[in-house]
Amino acid sequence: MCGIVAAVTQRNITNFLVESIKKLEYRGYDSSGLAIIDYKNNIIRIRCVGKVQELIKKVNKKKIFGNIGVAHTRWATHGKISKENTHPHISSNIIVVHNGIIENTSSLRLFLKKKGYIFYSDTDTEVIAHLLHWEQNKTKNTLKKVIQNTIERLHGNYSMVVIDRNNPSRLLAVRSKSPLVIGLGIEENFVASDQIALLNITKRFIYLEENDIAVITKKEINIFNKDNFIIKRQEILSNIEYKSVKKGKYRHFMEKEIYEQPQSIRNTLENRFRKNKIYFSELKLKDENFFYNTEHIQIVACGTSYNAAMVSRYWFESLANIPCDVEIASEFSSRKLAIRKNSLLITLSQSGETADTLSALRYSKKFGYLGNLTICNMENSSLVKESDCYILTKAGLEIGVASTKSFTTQLTVLLMLVAKIINFKQKNNDITKKIIKTLNILPTRIEEILKKNKLIKNLADKLVNKKNILFLGRGDEYPIAIEGALKLKEISYIHAEAYPAGELKHGPLAVIDKNTPIIIIAPKNTLLDKIKKNITEISSRGGVIYIFSNEDFDYEENVTVIKLPYVEELIAPMFYVIPLQLFAYYIALSKGKNIDQPRHLAKSVTV
Numbered sequence: 001m002c003g004i005v006a007a008v009t010q011r012n013i014t015n016f017l018v019e020s021i022k023k024l025e026y027r028g029y030d031s032s033g034l035a036i037i038d039y040k041n042n043i044i045r046i047r048c049v050g051k052v053q054e055l056i057k058k059v060n061k062k063k064i065f066g067n068i069g070v071a072h073t074r075w076a077t078h079g080k081i082s083k084e085n086t087h088p089h090i091s092s093n094i095i096v097v098h099n100g101i102i103e104n105t106s107s108l109r110l111f112l113k114k115k116g117y118i119f120y121s122d123t124d125t126e127v128i129a130h131l132l133h134w135e136q137n138k139t140k141n142t143l144k145k146v147i148q149n150t151i152e153r154l155h156g157n158y159s160m161v162v163i164d165r166n167n168p169s170r171l172l173a174v175r176s177k178s179p180l181v182i183g184l185g186i187e188e189n190f191v192a193s194d195q196i197a198l199l200n201i202t203k204r205f206i207y208l209e210e211n212d213i214a215v216i217t218k219k220e221i222n223i224f225n226k227d228n229f230i231i232k233r234q235e236i237l238s239n240i241e242y243k244s245v246k247k248g249k250y251r252h253f254m255e256k257e258i259y260e261q262p263q264s265i266r267n268t269l270e271n272r273f274r275k276n277k278i279y280f281s282e283l284k285l286k287d288e289n290f291f292y293n294t295e296h297i298q299i300v301a302c303g304t305s306y307n308a309a310m311v312s313r314y315w316f317e318s319l320a321n322i323p324c325d326v327e328i329a330s331e332f333s334s335r336k337l338a339i340r341k342n343s344l345l346i347t348l349s350q351s352g353e354t355a356d357t358l359s360a361l362r363y364s365k366k367f368g369y370l371g372n373l374t375i376c377n378m379e380n381s382s383l384v385k386e387s388d389c390y391i392l393t394k395a396g397l398e399i400g401v402a403s404t405k406s407f408t409t410q411l412t413v414l415l416m417l418v419a420k421i422i423n424f425k426q427k428n429n430d431i432t433k434k435i436i437k438t439l440n441i442l443p444t445r446i447e448e449i450l451k452k453n454k455l456i457k458n459l460a461d462k463l464v465n466k467k468n469i470l471f472l473g474r475g476d477e478y479p480i481a482i483e484g485a486l487k488l489k490e491i492s493y494i495h496a497e498a499y500p501a502g503e504l505k506h507g508p509l510a511v512i513d514k515n516t517p518i519i520i521i522a523p524k525n526t527l528l529d530k531i532k533k534n535i536t537e538i539s540s541r542g543g544v545i546y547i548f549s550n551e552d553f554d555y556e557e558n559v560t561v562i563k564l565p566y567v568e569e570l571i572a573p574m575f576y577v578i579p580l581q582l583f584a585y586y587i588a589l590s591k592g593k594n595i596d597q598p599r600h601l602a603k604s605v606t607v
């Protein structure tokens with residue numbers, strides 16, 4: 001969480017800093033700030049609570065000129081949301097912005113207080129700033145050495161950028177757990193938490209690796225690894241289009257991303273089918289051996305990625321006959337595991353930086369998994385780097401905090417993976433052929449359902465003032481119900497819960513009344529008869545039901561059917577999630593919520 005941008009340039013960097021940090025608002029948006037060393041060697045710091053827009057207003061009122069500076073957008077961890085706790089933090093000549101959590105701050109604070117340091121904030125970052133200053137004064141070492149000595153005393157995660165006013169020609173970037181990327185300019189260089197902050201300036205990037213320290217001037221970049229050896233990290237040319245960072249004709253990124261789904265899925269499918277077989281160019285021959293030997297699949301993920309994993313479990317078991325377990329990453333890594341024979345670990349993540357998922361991957365390496373695979377949207381992410389192999393989802397940049405196109409592209413990859421494993425294990429081409437054929441139809445099916453947006457908007461208008469909404473599904477539509485409830489909670493703040501429809505009678509029926517609408521995902525499939533019985537159970541108790549289906553129903557009072565177009569059973573989960581995304585979107589829109597940046601949340605949870 002938290003976004004960092006820094007630059008050392010030929011030009012005045014003030015506008016660059018505020019414009020770039022705005023692009024990282026998805027990483028945290030409680031408060032933001034910047035510090036620039038101006039032409040007279042003064043540190044000019046501006047900070048404020050609220051969105052980056054507030055910072056921009058403040059900065060615009062001043063005339064600041066400088067060639068080196070940092071900016072930060074915060075997702076509070078240590079200390080409440082306040083101006084004092086907003087980064088950058090300063091200790092005399094030392095300026096620090098930080099992404100991570102330091103766990104041993106109490107003892108360090110005490111130590112520094114005894115040395116006479118005064119604290120103006122509750123943050124762990126101010127502790128780092130003072131510690132750096134103390135170390136520098138004591139040892140008179142170079143800033144790099146000072147940082148190296150200081151981080152030895154820090155327990156936790158400390159990706160950060162440090163500037164020293166006494167030597168304002170360089171900035172130092174340290175990577176620990178959260179990503180930092182260097183953007184290469186012409187006689188100017190940049191640092192950011194994510195390349196999207198820098199795409200309007202450069203396409204050339206170097207990703208720092210764990211424990212790297214980079215010393216960056218206008219003309220030079222020197223990267224040192226944890227053993228203090230100078231190291232060459234690969235330069236990459238980004239293929240992300242700058243225009244994808246803009247909303248275009250849409251009101252919100254989330255809306256844009258919902259409508260992008262047919263194209264994202266087409267991109268994900270492109271070049272992956274050859275002669276009725278699935279082909280992932282990212283995988284090497286040795287990786288494919290994993291699939292050949294796999295007897296069990298363990299998926300770990302968080303949030304929306306977890307819900308996608310839950311859907312795939314039905315596919316792995318029913319289509320490929322491979323037992324599959326799915327677990328929330330934070331739970332997985334906090335218990336002692338007993339693992340199955342020949343089990344393949346899969347991590348699923350849009351960002352590839354989610355701390356819980358990364359910890360789960362690292363933890364899994366202590367056990368005897370056959371190997372690990374990550375399915376990820378970000379090619380240069382930590383998960384991709386730390387996994388044995390990876391498959392990319394190719395959703396394109398997703399900016400809205402609530403995931404949409406990541407979910408459907410993850411499902412697309414997972415279904416392809418199921419088909420690939422079937423190929424390996426059963427040599428059964430019929431199921432693979434069916435999966436390929438059906439996946440190729442999916443983008444068109446999603447285009448058809450997107451045209452039903454008015455139907456969904458009408459329903460949203462009807463339910464906008466409800467306090468609680470229940471979502472029900474059965475089989476692979478149960479995780480879709482969970483995802484629908486999550487979308488609604490995230491962006492409209494309405495309390496929403498999901499249940500398997502058959503479970504209602506075991507407790508949740510007690511909350512049914514005329515004020516708690518129930519949305520039921522009921523596509524025409526083998527489970528429809530069972531779900532009809534559940535509908536009767538609810539309606540006979542006065543529940544108010546809305547059924548999303550491509551089937552006609554014959555109910556009377558209190559039951560409304562939202563008739564949706566036909567879809568093949570195999571791809572129904574990717575199809576039925578679309579109206580639920582739209583439903584959450586329209587409710588949040590009517591309520592005037594901040595759809596792309598819901599309160600308390602962040603897109604990439606790196607702590």
Ligand code: G6P
Binds near residue numbers: 303305350402403604
């Ligand atoms: C955060 C986001 C969610 C996302 C989850 C997992 O909580 O707000 O939208 O689903 O992280 O993220 P990942 O990048 O690992 O898929």
